[in-house]
Amino acid sequence: MAVTIKDIAKKAGVSHTTVSRALNDHPAISKETVGRIKLLAEELDYVPSAAARGLKTNRSLVLGVIVHRIEDPFLTDVLRGIEDTLNPSEYSLFLAATKRDPEREKRVIQAMAERRVDGIIFSSLYIGVQQLRYLKQIDIPIVLINNQTMQDPDVYLVYHQDVEATRQLTQHLVDLGHRKIAYLGSARSGRTNVKRQQGYEEGLEKAGLPLCPEYIISGTTSRPENGINGMNGLLALADPPTAVICYNDMIAIGAIKAITQAGLSVPHDISVAGFDNIDLAQYVTPPLTTFHQPRYQLGQEAAKMILHILQQDKGAQRPDAVVLHGELIIRQSTVSPH
Amino acid sequence: MAVTIKDIAKKAGVSHTTVSRALNDHPAISKETVGRIKLLAEELDYVPSAAARGLKTNRSLVLGVIVHRIEDPFLTDVLRGIEDTLNPSEYSLFLAATKRDPEREKRVIQAMAERRVDGIIFSSLYIGVQQLRYLKQIDIPIVLINNQTMQDPDVYLVYHQDVEATRQLTQHLVDLGHRKIAYLGSARSGRTNVKRQQGYEEGLEKAGLPLCPEYIISGTTSRPENGINGMNGLLALADPPTAVICYNDMIAIGAIKAITQAGLSVPHDISVAGFDNIDLAQYVTPPLTTFHQPRYQLGQEAAKMILHILQQDKGAQRPDAVVLHGELIIRQSTVSPH
């Protein structure tokens, strides 16, 4: 068994209450006693029990992070932002993935509830309505990352302004002289895909270009295979586009592959733009023009938000949404059409 | 306040003990009572307190996962393997990153200790000796992933057979007809780098090729920049190699970039091989020959191992190491020299 404050108390010849207070720097304990106790605790390798403390204080000092897929490259940086923000604080981080599996989602939320996490960060496009209701009734702050589905007063939002982003991407291609611009979407990405497509459409409209339904292809997933398939569809058109905006970089990479396999070249024959600016976007050939979503900051802001809420009094006024703006990254995959 | 077993007991007209037993399917409680209690618990939205249970049972049902950098692409899959294995079990997962920062490492381990995690999976090349000693004294199972540094009876190991892997890679290049094969390493990657280089050297030896010190370059990091720098060094040699084996795929991608920038082509002028088979290895141009490290399985095995240990009696005999073997993936970045 681990050493407890009682053990320390015995050795120090004081009550365990005093030990508790000393270790927590209670102002009413003499400097001398505090020093003595702390030294003793150190010597005995005392490690406080979070369980016991939590039971008493009703705070676990744990934050739950629920994601859809751990392998999502987007998530890596979000997670890093969260972890970096939490690490210096006294909070630890529970991680769990739902995989769009309701069974699993339920289990995960149940576990978080049992562990009495002090807050939850949700970075998953999909969240079951009943699960959210269940979560809400626990009465802990919930922050949703890049999920504007919920217009709920009890839920805090941190998200990136996607509409504006694809508008800028479209503008960029228009500025280069492109007139035939396609959009390669991802049907399973829900709201996010809708927003990006919306930005694309707004961009075309703003440039006075017609919206051509043939140029909008929505594959199912957001993986490279989808880019390959979608791009092949576009290449088969009587009048193929000269530029393509993809839902994300993975799809863009697939698109480039398809174009190359068709004996054409990027960007010479067709310009390709991605979205997300994943690590490798700069290393593919040609380096990818894309939109940098501030992933790290998204995680950071979400974590900061929760920490603020937890440190504030319940009633305090808080912004219930943080909107982040990314940055257009122009690389070699987009040039003027010839 | 959340509802407790006492609340349920009151409503049901039984003692709280009976409630506890009923919820845990204690054999001595009548079917009827169990059903009634469970129904009532459901209605009242009862959620057991892991803290209270843990305090009593001395098991937190939490596993700690400590990594070096969350953004390591290798880790993503390891983590997924761990999560997938843990998810169906009753265990939750604490995640923390150390970043090679002793201060942070200490804090992280401290947090894990306070939370009384039931076991720890360490996936970090580096681990401070004192921290490990500290960990060991807590007397919980510790599994190290891809870290053979510790020859310690109290520590369990799960790792990939890297030496054999680079030996195979070298063999592959030799089979293609290469005689001038270089190795682009990463000094900061410690033991792992040593193993991979060792396999390379053994491969050369086995093929009867001389070991040329000029062909072994160790950059500092394992990032693409390092590949660019290292490759530029090799290109500047009077007699540059015709093939390069890189410490990992990221470096290989950098190397390809450097070769391309020098006006040469991969694989026509120089063959390049990576290591790890990261997701994007197949999408870069040209698709990368590499060695697939079973990342997911590494995580899976580590988690399984810990779960087994925890379910076993303390004394039971357990294998203290699991060695996994990967697979050579031949793609277009390696061809015969011309």
Added chain:
DNA sequence: CTGAAAGCGCTAACAC
């Protein structure tokens, strides 16, 4: 400045 006592929510002897 310090101690005694109570209790957080749960499980586990030990009774009956």
Added chain:
DNA sequence: GTGTTAGCGCTTTCAG
């Protein structure tokens, strides 16, 4: 089958 009692390790009134 079910209840009584104690206690896990800690914090927190309330006394002194």
